[in-house]
Amino acid sequence: MTDELLATARRFAAEELRPVALAYDESEEFPRAELLKAAKLGLTCFDLPREYGGGGVESLLDACRVMEELAWGDSPITWVILQGGFFAGPILALGSDEQKQRWLPPLCSAEPPDCAVAITEPGAGSDAAAIETEARRVDGGYVLDGDKKFIGNAHIAECAVVFATTAPGSRSKGITAFVVEHGDEGFRRGARLPKMGSRCFPAGELHFEECFVPEDRRLGDEGEGFSGLMRVFDRARVQLAANSLGIGRAALEHAVDHAKERQAFGKPIHEFQAVSFRLADAKLKLEQARLLTHHAAQLADHGQPFATEAAMAKLAASEAAWFATWSAVQTLGGAGYVRDSPVQKWLRDAKLDEIWDGTSDIMRLIVARSLFPK
Numbered sequence: 001m002t003d004e005l006l007a008t009a010r011r012f013a014a015e016e017l018r019p020v021a022l023a024y025d026e027s028e029e030f031p032r033a034e035l036l037k038a039a040k041l042g043l044t045c046f047d048l049p050r051e052y053g054g055g056g057v058e059s060l061l062d063a064c065r066v067m068e069e070l071a072w073g074d075s076p077i078t079w080v081i082l083q084g085g086f087f088a089g090p091i092l093a094l095g096s097d098e099q100k101q102r103w104l105p106p107l108c109s110a111e112p113p114d115c116a117v118a119i120t121e122p123g124a125g126s127d128a129a130a131i132e133t134e135a136r137r138v139d140g141g142y143v144l145d146g147d148k149k150f151i152g153n154a155h156i157a158e159c160a161v162v163f164a165t166t167a168p169g170s171r172s173k174g175i176t177a178f179v180v181e182h183g184d185e186g187f188r189r190g191a192r193l194p195k196m197g198s199r200c201f202p203a204g205e206l207h208f209e210e211c212f213v214p215e216d217r218r219l220g221d222e223g224e225g226f227s228g229l230m231r232v233f234d235r236a237r238v239q240l241a242a243n244s245l246g247i248g249r250a251a252l253e254h255a256v257d258h259a260k261e262r263q264a265f266g267k268p269i270h271e272f273q274a275v276s277f278r279l280a281d282a283k284l285k286l287e288q289a290r291l292l293t294h295h296a297a298q299l300a301d302h303g304q305p306f307a308t309e310a311a312m313a314k315l316a317a318s319e320a321a322w323f324a325t326w327s328a329v330q331t332l333g334g335a336g337y338v339r340d341s342p343v344q345k346w347l348r349d350a351k352l353d354e355i356w357d358g359t360s361d362i363m364r365l366i367v368a369r370s371l372f373p374k
């Protein structure tokens with residue numbers, strides 16, 4: 001990766017994201033202007049292959065560095081900016097050359113389409129193999145029936161990778177991925193869900209009622225979706241860890257500045273060990289998590305197995321960000337609890353990273369399984 005890309009991400013975060021972040025949190029408006037500016041700078045597709053118009057950054061470590069910088073500026077706008085890359089994940093993992101040619105170049109354009117990746121359902125979250133959205137084979141394609149919930153970009157999605165089962169009851173063995181497009185009959189974008197944090201990155205529901213998708217929309221073979229999904233998840237979890245690091249670093253910097261300036265009992269509050277040790281712990285947790293994150297990314301870059309390391313990185317980084325943002329609110333006291341302070345927003349934003357792409361419990365489960373393989 002050129003240093004130029006990292007510098008661009010850093011500058012964009014400081015000049016374009018940080019100044020507008022609180023306003024978007026309040027309004028919950030979709031940050032279209034920032035998405036388009038990011039697209040102009042190549043930040044929406046920097047890690048997509050050059051042959052489809054992307055920036056060609058293949059290294060996960062480099063992607064993590066860019067992610068951390070952007071998330072330092074604002075995490076929810078970063079999710080909006082990088083949503084195309086997540087949509088591209090299953091297509092790159094499972095799609096044919098023709099399918100890649102069809103759906104990837106638009107993601108690298110000046111006006112990338114809003115897209116989504118839909119796995120979670122009202123009855124299946126952590127247990128992704130339990131999804132019930134069914135894809136029934138018919139002449140020339142499939143008919144999809146079912147509902148998806150908590151899906152990023154759902155109510156505006158122009159296209160979505162949807163995971164469904166082609167063999168109900170057979171759990172992971174039946175899971176198959178499809179691309180569904182806005183306008184397909186029987187595909188309905190549902191309600192947007194109000195959230196505690198990451199508020200300008202919308203999440204909502206998708207509905208499929210007798211929705212016909214032609215055969216050429218199926219990604220990979222029937223039953224191949226789950227293994228493709230796991231490969232995508234491993235990379236996404238490392239990137240998500242980098243996102244947490246960005247939020248946590250922002251909060252720690254803010255709290256340190258405040259602790260130097262704020263006086264109590266005749267001295268700056270950082271001179272109280274209760275304050276400085278709390279921030280020292282936040283620093284320690286973030287640095288530990290960064291080492292785990294970069295280690296997992298380096299394993300991926302060297303073609304080594306990294307699923308357990310990805311889980312450890314996500315777990316450590318999301319918990320470090322939660323602790324760092326909690327510490328920042330605590331350090332600012334009342335000044336951290338009011339709505340015009342960024343630290344209360346970062347606390348709410350950080351919480352998401354302990355939940356999605358696998359909760360912290362599920363990350364511990366993955367680590368535990370590596371200790372006790374069957």
Ligand SMILES: Cc1cc2nc3c(=O)[nH]c(=O)nc-3n(C[C@H](O)[C@H](O)[C@H](O)COP(=O)(O)OP(=O)(O)OC[C@H]3O[C@@H](n4cnc5c(N)ncnc54)[C@H](O)[C@@H]3O)c2cc1C
Pocket residue numbers: 116117118119120124125126127149150151152153195198203352355356357358359360361362365
């Ligand atoms: C803002 C937002 C955006 C999202 N975006 C997307 C998206 O774009 N696409 C998508 O498909 N999904 C998305 N999700 C869904 C997200 O991935 C799920 O919320 C997450 O996987 C957890 O599933 P759940 O909410 O159903 O929780 P549940 O699975 O119901 O879990 C509830 C609790 O039980 C615990 N638990 C469950 N199973 C176990 C176990 N085996 N061992 C120990 N504890 C367990 C969990 O850790 C958790 O604490 C999004 C969620 C949010 C909040």
